[in-house]
Amino acid sequence: METRGADMEKWTDEPLGFEEVDRLVYLKAALSETLRLYPSVPEDSKHVVNDDVLPDGTFVPAGSSVTYSIYSAGRLKSTWGEDCLEFRPERWLSLDGTKFIMHDSFKFVAFNAGPRICLGKDLAYLQMKSIAAAVLLRHRLAVVPGHQVEQKMSLTLFMKNGLKVNVYNRDLRGIFANIENEKVGEIQGKVSNDLKCNGS
Ligand code: HEM
Incomplete structure (x- = not known):
């Protein structure tokens, strides 16, 4: 609120600038928490070029494939704690709630990790934050009563019946x-x- 003061038109007339989007730490935490529980890419496969041994001792022969579940990795009690199934954006914030704290990329794997980590990660956050802020500043969205919200597993995770919402000013x-x-x-x-x- 500090950037544009209490003048309502100043908020809705102009889109948010880079520095303003940068300051939306709670929104970034909420988006990260959404991706932890509902990753856009729910599983990821790699093709094995040469015989290799994984850190846990598993032998992987050349020509085989290794698939890991990003969806499951975001819901592991051993990684995220007892409240792993709860939507809690605060797990991405400093104790005083003012700073966003990114979890290690090998723990939060929605963007993969290592040399093949998503190259568009920062741009994806910029897009998600800009769009969510622009829409939610001006509108209130409410899921249409009776609409079945169901996820569908595939190469990308999407909603089986879409997401029908009523849009209010x-x-x-x-x-x-x-x-x-x-x-x-x-x-x-x-x-x-x-x-x-x-x-x-
Ligand atoms: C929420 C949005 C996004 C998610 C969850 C996401 C997730 C991922 C994941 C899991 C991979 C690894 C795929 C693999 O191992 O084969 C990946 C790769 C990649 N992503 Fe994204 N992505 C997102 C948005 C974007 C955007 C906006 C861009 C481009 C502007 C982008 C560009 C790329 C590229 C170029 C790679 C390949 C990197 C490589 O193999 O070296 N992504 N992404």
Whole structure:
């Protein structure tokens, strides 16, 4: 809210700039948590060119394929803890909630890891954040009552029946009135403090 103040038009007239998108740490945490539980690429295969031995001792002969489940890796209790199935964006934030903390790429494998890690990772975050912020600033989305939300496993993870939502215009006036009130409160507090300090 600090970047454009409490003037509602200033928020909706112009798209967010790079620095503003950069500051959306909770949104980035929520998107990462979504990708942990619902990775766009749910499994990944590699073709074995030469005989090799994996770190756990498994022999993999040339010509075979190795597939690992990105979907399962995001839901392992041994990796993510007892609350592994809970949607909790806070696991991506510093304790005071102000900074985004990226988990190790070999732990959070939605973008693969190592030399073949997704080259578009940063661009993907920029796109996801920009679009989510642009839509959610202006609209409220509500899943159509009775719509069956079901995932479908394939090369990419998608929704079996699509996602039907009703789109409502978002009324931001209440939010901006609160910000304005908070600001007035802050100024009043500061003035009365200054008066006390001056002995008036
Ligand atoms: C949420 C969005 C995205 C996810 C979850 C994702 C995930 C992945 C994954 C799992 C791989 C590894 C595939 C493999 O091992 O064969 C990959 C590779 C790759 N991704 Fe993405 N990706 C995303 C968006 C993007 C975007 C926006 C771009 C380009 C602008 C991109 C470009 C690439 C490229 C070039 C590779 C191949 C890297 C290589 O093999 O060296 N990705 N991505």
